[in-house]
Amino acid sequence: MPGRPRPRHRPPDLRPALAVNVRRIALVGQPNSGKSTLFNALVGWRAVASNFPGTTVEVLRGRANLAGRPAEVVDLPGIYSLAAQDPAERVARDFLLGEQVDLIVNVVDASLLSRSLSLTLELAELGIPMVVCLNMADEAEHKGIRIEREKLAELLGVPAVATVAARGVGLPELLAALPEAKVPRPPRYSADLERALAAVEALLPQISGLGGLPPRHAAARLFSSEPLPEGTPAAVREEVARIREDLARCRGEDPALVLVDERHALAARLFREVARVEHARVGWRERLDDLLMHPLLAYPILALVLFLLFWLTFRVGSALEGLLSPALEGLSSAAARALGEGLLAQALAGALDGIWAGLAIALPYLLPFYLLLALLEDVGYLPRIGFLLDGLMHRLGLHGKSVIPFLLGYGCSVPAVLATRILEEERDRYVTAALAVLVPCAARTVVVFGLVGRFLGPAPALALYLGNILVIALAGRLLRRFLPGLGPGLILEIPPYRVPGVCTTLGKVWLRLREFLKVAWPILIGSSAVLALVEALGWEGGLNQAARFLTWPLGLPPESGIPLAFGVLRKELALIMLIQAFRTSDLGSVLTAGQMLVFTVFTMFYMPCLATLAALRRELGWRRAxxxxxGTTGLALLLGLLARAVAVLV
Amino acid sequence: MSIDFCWRPLDALPPGQPGRVMAIGGGRGLALRLRSLGIRPGAVVRTVAQGPWRGPVLLEVDGCRVALGRGIARRIFVQPLP
Incomplete structure (x- = not known):
């Protein structure tokens, strides 16, 4: 950020008296309006915030201390309107309407104010106290949009605060405004629409199953598209249908669209009253698309960006590994000698092996990779890759929006599977999730670079990535045969380019690394200890023999059986256990080039790790998981055999 | 150069040329989705870029950029503006 002083993050500190007893504050707004950034600023680093719509697909909760009283702050997935259309939006709507929310902070991208006010007006129908947070005030200024905050606050009947959440600007003011939150003034539509809505509202007591929805909102919902709940009396059903038909006849338009268009017209009028648009500055950020989305240059640039992502990861990773590995290995073998021979001592030595392996083998590749991925996400290039690859994705029976789960899959398969919630169609979600788990995650990158990259060179490692893309493309074409039908196509908001904030980007890298340190590292250490114990007891021969059905056809040495089994827990373990099983980190001396290739190919594709399986089960159900x-294990076996054949021939 | 002011599908609007949305084909779900992004009858849009090989269209509407698949762009009819 250009040299402005960044206010230090302060824990929420409120004026002593809260007007209402606020227990739960929900951040609600359109996708990519900065809810997660604001959430992080309020409760500390919890949420991944990126520059693409639909980063948050779950409800995230955090605690803040409001005037000495604990309150829960909730970060919801972005919604364009309460008429939810994809599962991520449904999550947000159901939370907002189903849980007790005491206060809404409507986070608005101030640079898109006219569009965003439609949602603000829709939220105003819920009867929940609200504060409007005009976020990204700096971008609005850049676009030449001047907003009269007091006037907006007066017209809506709620406080309005300008913020730049990414830099912490305006947060004290926002916190100070929370106790002033008021129930907003609901919008007034044209007389005929008001009459129709009131008529439906009058019928509500006779309709059960609306679960205490605010009456105005419930009427609007019945009016739009939602079918009436089961068990509604036929007379009521007919009455609602008649009201809708009457309006449709008068307006010559679907009542749902009439309502949305009126709300938009009110929002547009509100915008004209509170904002002036002066001439916008056109800078590099607006012109960059001319280059990066250029019909001819875009694809070479994309290829270069992806190449640099992996090449830099490999370069930095192998340099760090070379630096750390010998020292830590020496330390751990010295410790093992000091511990002696007993069973417990050997298990402890195994645990030490796990500790150094996590630090010296996994972390060196994870760190640069997460950093580069975070930069790509925050600049805003990710959705543009979706635009560029839409045509290609159509050949896989998908469209460009699926690119986002795929690219997140290079980081970790779990968020990739969850990110399929941004897709509207169930079939698209299934196909995308099934293919996204084939994308080599950071853990598999550790195996690819730590084995093939280190011992066979960077070119074969990069070739594996290209081959992986080819396999995913072929698998996609195959799936298209079994699961035909394609959703309506790509509709994806492309956010402006942004200079990544140091805090946001590093915070995200830290969140992802913390995930590794908190979840994966202990598994690594525990598994190393277990393996050491198994070896001390002399059981490894039997276990490896049991895995022979897999390792024999692939031409792998028997010792690789246990590592492949452990790889199901975490994919890095496959490599780390291999090092432990052979008691050397110089795997080049115990494995042939062909064996390394087969091992890596098999690890790349075989069954997803347990965490990913759990995510698949949650999103797709048992059967599909x-x-x-x-499918993936069968594919891995097939490709492993193919790799063996290739290695023999070459 | 003379401009033809006839309605045409959005994907036939040359890049850089502004146009006014006149009609949107397709169902209610699509219409609602497009409206939430500011694409509604009466809105002024401009094509920023078109993906090659029948790829999507990158639009600017309401000061915001939206990518639309070709199949959807074909259902949106626009009138070119001078």
Whole structure:
């Protein structure tokens, strides 16, 4: 950020008296309006915030201390309107309407104010106290949009605060405004629409199953598209249908669209009253698309960006590994000698092996990779890749929006599977999730670079990535045969380019690394200890023999059986256990080039790790998760055999 | 150069040329989705870029950029503006 002083993050500190007893504050707004950034600023680093719509697909909760009283702050997925259309939006709407929310902070991208006010007016119908947070005030200024905050606050009947959440600007003011929150003034539509809505509202007591929805909102929902709940009396059903038909006849338009268009017209009028648009500055950020989206240059640039992502990861990673590995290995073998021979001592030595392996083998590749991925996300290039690859994705029976889960898959498969919630169609979500788990995640990158990259060179490692893309493309074409039908196509908001904030980007890298340190590292250490114990007891021969059905056809040495089994817990373990099983980190001396290739290819594709399986089960159900498991393992076996054949021939 | 002011599908609007949305084909779900992004009858749009090989259209509407697949762009009819 250009040299302005960044206010230090202060823990929320409120004026002593809160007007209402606020227990739960929900951040609600359109996608990419900066809710997660604001959430992080309020409760500390919890949420991944990026520059693409639909980063948040779950409800995230955090605690803040409001005037000495604990309150829960909730970060919801972005919604364009309360008429939810994809699962991420449904999550947000159901939370907002189903849980007790005491206060809404409507986070608005001030640079898109006219569009965003439609949602603000829709929220105003819920009857929940609200504060409007005009976020990204700096971008609005850049676009030449001047907003009269007091006037907006007066017209809506709620406080309005300008913020730049990414830099912490305006947060004290926002916190100070929370106790002033008021129930907003609901919008007034044209007389005929008001009459129709009131008529539906009058019928509400006779309709059960609306679960205490605010009456105005419930009427609007019945009016739009939602079918009436089961068990509604036929007379009421007919009455609602008649009201809708009457309006449709008068307006010559679907009542749902009439309502949305009126709300938009009110929002547009509100915008004209509170904002002036002076001439916008056109800078590099607006012109960059002329180059990066250029019909001819865009694709070479994309290829270069992706190449640099992996090449830099490999370069930095192998340099760090070379620096750390010998020292830590020496330390751990010295410790093992000092510990002696007993069973417990050997288990402890194994645990030490796990500790150094996590630090010296996994972390060196994870750190640069997460950093580069975070930069790509925050600049705003990710959705543009979706635009560029839409045509290609159509050949896989998908469209460009699926690119976002795929690219997140290079980081970790779990968020990739969750990110399929931004897709509207169930079938698209299934196909995308099934293919996204084939994308080599950071853990598999550790195996690819730590084995093939280190011992066979960077070119074969990069070739594996290209081959992986080819396999995913072929698998996609195959899936298209079994699961035909394509959703309506790509509709994706492309956010402006942004200079990544140091705090946001590093915070995100830290969140992802913390995930590794908190979840994966202990598994690594525990598994190393277990393996050491198994070896001390002399059981490894039997276990490896049991895995021979897999390692024999692939031409792998028997010792690789246990590592592949452990790889199901975490994919890095496959490599780390291999080092432990052979008691050397110089795997080049115990494995042939062909064996390394086969091992890596198999690890790249075989069954997703347990955490990913859990995510698949949650998003797709047992049956489909099981199908993905069988499919990927079958594919891995097939490709492993193919790699063996290639290695023999070359 | 003379401009033809006839309605045409959005994907036939040359890049850089502004146009006014006149009609949107397709169902209610699509219409609602497009409206939430500011694409509604009466809105002024401008094509920023078109993906090659029947790829999507990158639009600017309401000061915001939206990518639309070709199949959707074909259902939106626009009148070119001078």
């Amino acid at each position: 099981l199908l993905v498991l069988l």
